[in-house]
Amino acid sequence: MKNERKFTTEVALYGLIFLAALVLRLIQLGQPPLLDSEARLAFQAWQLAQGETIPVASQVAYLSVTEGLFSLFEASNFLARFWPAFAGSLLIWLPFFLRGELKRIPALVLAVGLALDPALIPVSRLSGSPMPALAFLALAAGAFHRRNIPWAVFFMGLGLFSGPGFWLGFLFLAIAVLVSKMLGLFSPGEYFKSRMDYFQGKPEVWLVGITPALLTLFMMGSFILSNFQGISAWAGALPEFLLKWGGPAGLGIGQFLTYLLLNNPLALVFGILGYVSAWRSRDRLGQVLSVLFMVSLLGMLVYPQRQAVDLIWPVIPLWISAAAELVRISRLARSTWVTQVLGGLVVVLASLNWLTFTGMIFQAARENALLLEFGLMAASLALLILSAAVVSSEWGWNTAWKGLSGGFANALLLGLVASLTLDTYILDKDPRSIFSGGSGSGQVELLVDSIADASITATGRPDSIQGAVINDSDALRWALREYEGFDYLVSLPSEMDYPLLITSVEGDFQALQENYRGQDFVLSSHPGWGRVLPDDWISWIAFRKGPVVREYLILWVRNDIYSGY
Amino acid sequence: MLDFIAWYVITVALGWIVFPILYFTLPSLPGRGYSLAKLFGMLAWGYLFWILGSLGVTANNLGGLFFPLLLLVGAGFWILNKKGSGGIRQWIKDHRSLIFSSEILFLLAFTAMAFVRAYNPEINGTEKPMELAFINAILGSESMPPNDPWLSGYSISYYYFGFVLVAMMAKLAGTVGGVAFNLGVSLTFALTAVGSYGVLFNLLAIRKRGWKKALLPSLLAPFFTLILSNWEGFLHYLHSRGLFWNQVPEGNPSAFWSWLDIQNLVNRPTGDSFGHWWWWRASRVIQDYDFSFSGKEVISEFPFFSFLLGDLHPHVLSMPYVFLILGFALALYLRPPGRSFRWLKILPLEISPGFFFLLAWLAGGMAFLNIWNFPMYAGVLAGAYALRNLRGRQLRLTLDVFRDFLFLGVALGVTGGVLYLPWYLGFSSQAGGILPNVLYVTKGVQFWVMFGPLLVPIFAWLISRWVRNKTEFNFKLGIGISGVLVLGLLFLMLAIVGLASLLDVSLGGEPLTEVFLRQVGGTDLSQVVGEGLMRRITMPGTLLTLIALSTLGWGLVFPGKSGTSTSASSQEHPRGSSFILLLILVGTALVLFPEFLYLRDFFGYRINTIFKFYYQTWLMWSLAAAYIMATLGESLKNPLRSLIYAGLGLSMIMGLFYPILGLQSKTNNFNRGEGPSLDGTNLYPQTDYQGVEFLRSLPQGVIAEAVGGSYSPTHGRMATYTGYPTILGWDYHEVQWRGGWDLVMPRKQDVADLYCTGQWDLARSLLEKYDVRYLVVGDVEHSTYAVESDYCPGGIRVDKFELHLQPIFQNERLIIYEVPPQMLD
Structure with missing residues (x-):
């Protein structure tokens, strides 16, 4: 136990990986405006920071931390997304808890994978996402596994404070334990007993160990003694979760599987390979992980309200297996020039094929050219197989396999790094991105700037103009949070006393046009295709290009203000 | 149907969640509290939800509902972990038949009443709209205490806990208010x-015959409590057949029916005896007359009537928990003295602190459910405790008994009050002290019509015990205490009158003597007092009945030097019969009280006191009667047994006329044009209901709508069905709840001004004053504020609304305007 507390090189490496994960999650975090799904919670945190008495949602941890940040600093999009980003970064410490079973190198590989994963990063950058639930549940499980009960209690509390996502993950974990028990892979009773020996003969451990964790949770739940509703509000996550099973359908099953394949090929391929080897070699940890993966994958297919953000659930067991498998493959045979050449060939051919694939966008109209492209890709695959056969015949299958898989892993790693710019922080609020939740941010910031200009013209201050919003949305309420003079109405007031009005584009505005001038803005945008992928699926896969449908609103400014605007 | 299933599942689950707590808390009960578990679970869940909400820890949402549930689950696990689960598992295995019986009874009773309600679900008449308004207001309030739907800006000032329990179930199951x-x-x-089944089961199970033989006879408890009714139904049937009328010439009164003097039965029967609301009369069998012999209504409800009427009033909502507390009283009584502690380091109590806390919580909850119940059941608990402490000693009435009674009573009263303090802080009662009942006397025959089905078995039992074991009956003590009680109450009554007159005491600015005279319609106090005494002499039936009950009861519960633990029969358990005697005596005290005194309220006389006290007496005496029916025959020999059973059978048959005939009438022979439905929504006109549904889709805000009197089916309708607060709903009910007209009258005038003024500035200022968000103009407003109406001589003026406000909803009969906040700044 004492050795674990030393600041070793290993710990330093984890620290670096954590920093890298944090940077990737925080960079440009505040840039895109909040989506509706993000703004709901952020607005609530802002209201709490203003001292308003409102019912507290079940994501108590998010509200508590964000409300604190809003109180200390000015409310912003960055701070609104900080908590899930931070929680997502903390996830890289899971391998630290599991390094006893995984061994050091695979654990470090896993940490890097979790830091760079193209699903985990964008989900960490979404306010209201299930990332905190996943992270703290996983960390609680990890800490419990290491018999570190105070940390397990603490993380479990944070998990419970993270909304209905916690219960989804808990359900997957519970089912996986049950199935593992039925398959004879795992004995829960003995496992829990062995972990709980922490308390044997040490009743004072409760006081010393558990109390600080509970006190911290209490302080968080009570918003540092300013609002005690958080102590109970987390319980609302359970009925919320149960209600989701009867709610409207979310993402289609086909879409979900496609996104898993396209987004996480590295973890998917090597994770599954890892499961196969685990079953062949009867490696218990791998077998249990495969059960957890299958349970979470099937669970997501059955869960009616699945969203793309729920990809993170099957990704964790995939990555654990993939990390172990990658290291295992690397040790299959000695690293010689043969494996390196074969691996390099794989990378080159994969890159060429990718370029060929993306080049098909430009050849769409020319059938012969498309045939030629497919022929090239088939030829490169044939070349690869031939090369592998030659290596295998001369130096053995292990060498060939190491070369192939190493090269393939490197190619996928290149793709992963590339996707960091594609799907993660630059375009993740674009509706064409997988993780935007089916909608993207619009021109709300521009709208707010316009309102500020009008306010300065009319009143001399940027935030004191009065207005009325006829079509309400959480994103609008968040954006207009500083405007105390704004009313949210059901319909246009008959007496047009408001200097500013915000309406949807649908409706009869003849009465307005006499006294107001209007300007339309994009409120949000949505994918313009109904199937799994758009018609031009190659453009979407390669560059996330596709048709978009936009939702507009109109800002009406009264003529007397407009004259100076 | 789904709602029904959800409510059933939730209730059963609640019972199982808390059963471990009861199992280890009530070891003295053979049933270990199983039959009481659902009641305990509901109360515990409700209390935790309410107290945590009042303290700001929970909100009125699903999270706030689940958190207390999780706490209860945790408590259950903790107690199982501490005490071990082996015993309870074995007990469940061994007592499957009890569990099965209990569950079947619950399911059948739930289904049966739902079936009955489905054929007359309409929420109209009497105070049903008020009850629905409370439920919807609690559903819509964000936190505790809930908003008063009929007085915007205020929270409910009523004993609303029962409504909280209903609203909690509705919220968890996703049920709309009308269902x-x-x-x-x-x-x-x-x-x-x-609950009643459970209490009787435990009483019977402690007898030598064992618990399995108690399963079936325990069904007598719900029968006597919930089904058996007073004899008015039987009399009504005879009346409809022309009994004692056929022989009387047209235009002449019937001596018999005149002597009975029950409303409408004094008149010759018409052809429509079972027409319009004939069944209502069963709750009005007692007839009072003021000094000028004008009739004064007195309410004499009983449980079957309440369920037939279908009101969800506090006295109904609290009924199950009466049996919960009686179960705990029995557990206390059977529990051997063990741990003791000093309450607040002052009063020594021979009871464990944990169990005391539970009792105080239960007793205090009675106030929150139906405030009148609090002192009654604190008294029952204290009585059970005092009797328990005599265990193994001679059953003599000593100062120790009074001391024990007083100590626990005080401790329960104070602790129970503290546990529900947040409610008390916001509650203002219409009750204002105890006043003497100078004039009104319950006629003996009417008293027997009311309680006959219960008095017959009770007297049969008391007399048989007295006759069989004369040595066990302390006549001197019995008559002595009865005399002290009656004379004491009489003296108190006269003393209050005398002192009020001598000292010229005032009440609310008015001389108390004037209050007395006004309530009885008299002008001279000495004449009124004289008339009252004369009535007591000429109508002694009730008093004699109660003296007989009291004498027998006290004389049997404290047999004195001859009695310790001998029993009237080898089967009977002395402790069981003593507990029954306690119930009989408490019930007797409750009906004796209003013969001399009453609790002052807005009605100004004893109508409400009789209502509340008689109701609780019915509950206690019905349990006693059920026990007696189950055990009486064992100790009797033929032919006496046959004779007694014939009498009891006749009495019961007479008490069954009402439920059978009443159900047929109320449900129209289970024939409803629209088909059965549990949705009681009954808003007239129907077009207004479209407005209600529209408002429900909008954020909560204050509604302005027409104000009318209490019991109006249309006024306050928007607030009733949405749960959103209106400026003023039923005016007289608010007067009762707030203790006066000060708040109510100005609002009534303001709302009238709002609708009737032609000046927009005035209307706007009123909208701002009450922070109105939605203004309703429909048929109700047009008719309330028609030309030459009381508050609106010029008639309603909607033109100003049309000019300045935007309608957000409109159909052929209703317009709803939205009042933008900016307009009010």
Whole structure:
């Protein structure tokens, strides 16, 4: 136990990986405006920071931390997304808890994978996402596994404070334990007993160990003694979760599987390979992980309200297996020039094929050219197989396999790094991105700037103009949070006393046009295709290009203000 | 149907969640509290939800509902972990038949009452709209205490805990208010059935015959409590057949029916004896007359009437928990003295602190459910405790008995009050002290019509015990205490009158003597007092009955030097019969009280006191009667047994006329044009209901709508069905709840001005004053504020609304305007 507390090189490496994960999650975090799904919670945190008495949602941890940040600093999009980003970064410490079973190198590989994963990063950058639930549940499980009960209690509390996502993950974990028990892979009773020996003969451990964790949770739940509703509000996550099973359908099953394949090929391929080897070699940890993966994958297919953000659930067991498998493959045979050449060939051919694939966008109209492209890709695959056969015949299958898989892993790693710019922080609020939740941010910031200009013209201050919003949305309420003079109405007031009005584009505005001038803005945008992928699926896969449908609103400014605007 | 299933599942689950707590808390009960578990679970869940909400820890949402549930689950696990689960598992295995019986009874009772409600679900008449308004207001309030739907800006000032329990179920199951109302009635019926069953089961199970033989006879408890009714139904049937009328010439009164003097039965029967609301009369069998012999209504409800009427009033909602507290009283009584502690380091109590806390919590909850119940059942608990402490000693009435009674009573009263303090802080009662009942005397025959079905078995039992074991009956003590009680109350009554007159005491600015005279319609106090004494002499029936009951009861419960633990029969358990005697005596005290005194309220006389006290007496005496019916025959020999049973049977048959005939009438022979439905929504005109549904889709805000009197089916309708607060709803009810007209009258005038003024500035200022968000103009407003109406001589002026406000909803009969906040700044 004492050795674990030393600041070793290993710990330093984890620290670096954590920093890298944090940077990737925080960079440009505040840039895109909040989506509706993000703004709901952020607005609530802002209201709490203003001292308003409102019912507290079940994501108590998010509200508590964000409300604190809003109180200390000015409310912003960055701070609104900080908590899930931070929680997502903390996830890289899971391998630290599991390094006893995984061994050091695979654990470090896993940490890097979790830091760079193209699903985990964008989900960490979404306010209201299930990332905190996943992270703290996983960390609680990890800490419990290491018999570190105070940390397990603490993380479990944070998990419970993270909304209905916690219960989804808990359900997957519970089912996986049950199935593992039925398959004879795992004995829960003995496992829990062995972990709980922490308390044997040490009743004072409760006081010393558990109390600080509970006190911290209490302080968080009570918003540092300013609002005690958080102590109970987390319980609302359970009925919320149960209600989701009867709610409207979310993402289609086909879409979900496609996104898993396209987004996480590295973890998917090597994770599954890892499961196969685990079953062949009867490696218990791998077998249990495969059960957890299958349970979470099937669970997501059955869960009616699945969203793309729920990809993170099957990704964790995939990555654990993939990390172990990658290291295992690397040790299959000695690293010689043969494996390196074969691996390099794989990378080159994969890159060429990718370029060929993306080049098909430009050849769409020319059938012969498309045939030629497919022929090239088939030829490169044939070349690869031939090369592998030659290596295998001369130096053995292990060498060939190491070369192939190493090269393939490197190619996928290149793709992963590339996707960091594609799907993660630059375009993740674009509706064409997988993780935007089916909608993207619009021109709300521009709208707010316009309102500020009008306010300065009319009143001399940027935030004191009065207005009325006829079509309400959480994103609008968040954006207009500083405007105390704004009313949210059901319909246009008959007496047009408001200097500013915000309406949807649908409706009869003849009465307005006499006294107001209007300007339309994009409120949000949505994918313009109904199937799994758009018609031009190659453009979407390669560059996330596709048709978009936009939702507009109109800002009406009264003529007397407009004259100076 | 789904709502029904959800409510059933939730209630059963609640019972199982808390059963471990009861199992280890009530070891003295053979049933270990199983039949009481659902009641305990509901109360515990409700209390935790309410107290945590009042303290700001929970909100009125699903999270706030689940958090207390999780706490209860945790408590259950903790107690199982601490005490071990082996015993309880074995007990469950061994007592499957009890569990099965209990569950079947609950399901059948729930289904049966839901079936009955489905054929007359309409929420109209009497105070049903008020009850629905409370339920919807609690559903819509964000936190505790809930908003008063009929007085915007205020929270409910009433004993609303029962409504909280119904609203909690509705919220968890996703049930709308109109259905929740009827499921609430059904659930209350079912919980009362299983609660009374449980208490009687334990009373019978402690006898030598064993618990399995107690399963079936325990069904007598729900029968006597919930089904058996007073004899008015039987009399009504005879009346409809022309009994004692056929012989009387047209235009002449019938001596018999005149002597009976029950409303409408004094008149010759018409052809429509079972027409319009004939069944209502069963709750009005007692007839008072003021000094000028004008009739004064007195309410004499009983449980079957309440469920037939279908009101979800506090006295109904609290019924199941009466049996919960009686179960705990029995557990206390059977529990051997063990741990003791000093309450607040002052009063020594021979009871464990944990159990005391539970008792105080239960007793305090009675106030929150139905405030009148609090002192009654604190008294029952204290009485059970005092009797328990005599265990193993001679059953003599000593100062120790009074001391024990007083100590526990005080401790329960104070602790129970503290546990519900947040409610007390916001509650203002209309009750204002105890006043003497100078004039009104309950006629003996009417008293027997009311309580006959219960008095017959009770007297049969008391007399048989006296006759069989004369040595066990302390006549001197019995008559002595009875005399002290009656004379004491009489003296108190006269003393209050005398002192008020001598000292010229005032009440609310008015001389007390004037208050007395006004309530009885008299002008001279000495004449009134004289008339009252004369009535007591000429109508002694009730008093004699109660003296007989009291004498027999006290004389049997404290047999004195001859009695310790001998029993009247080898089967009977002395402790069981002593507990029954306690119930009989408490019931007697409750009906004796209003013969001399009453609790002052807005009605100005004893109508409400009789209502509340008689109701609780019915509950206690019905349990006693059920026990007696189950055990009496064992100790009797033929032919006496046959004779007594014939009498009891006749009495019961007479008490069954009402439920059979009443159900047929109320449900129209289970024939409803639209088909059965649990949705009691009954808003007239129907077009207004479209407005209600529209408002429900909008954020909560204050509604402005027409104000009318209490019991109006249309006024306050928007607030009633949405749960959103209106400026003023039923005016007289608010007067009762707030203790006066000060708040009410100005609002009534303001709302009238709002609708009737032609000046927009005035209207706008009123909208701002009450922070109105939605203004309603429909048929109700047009008719209330028609030309030459009381508050609106010029008639309603809607033109100003049309000019300055935007309608957000409109159909052929209703317009709803939105009042933008900016307009009010």
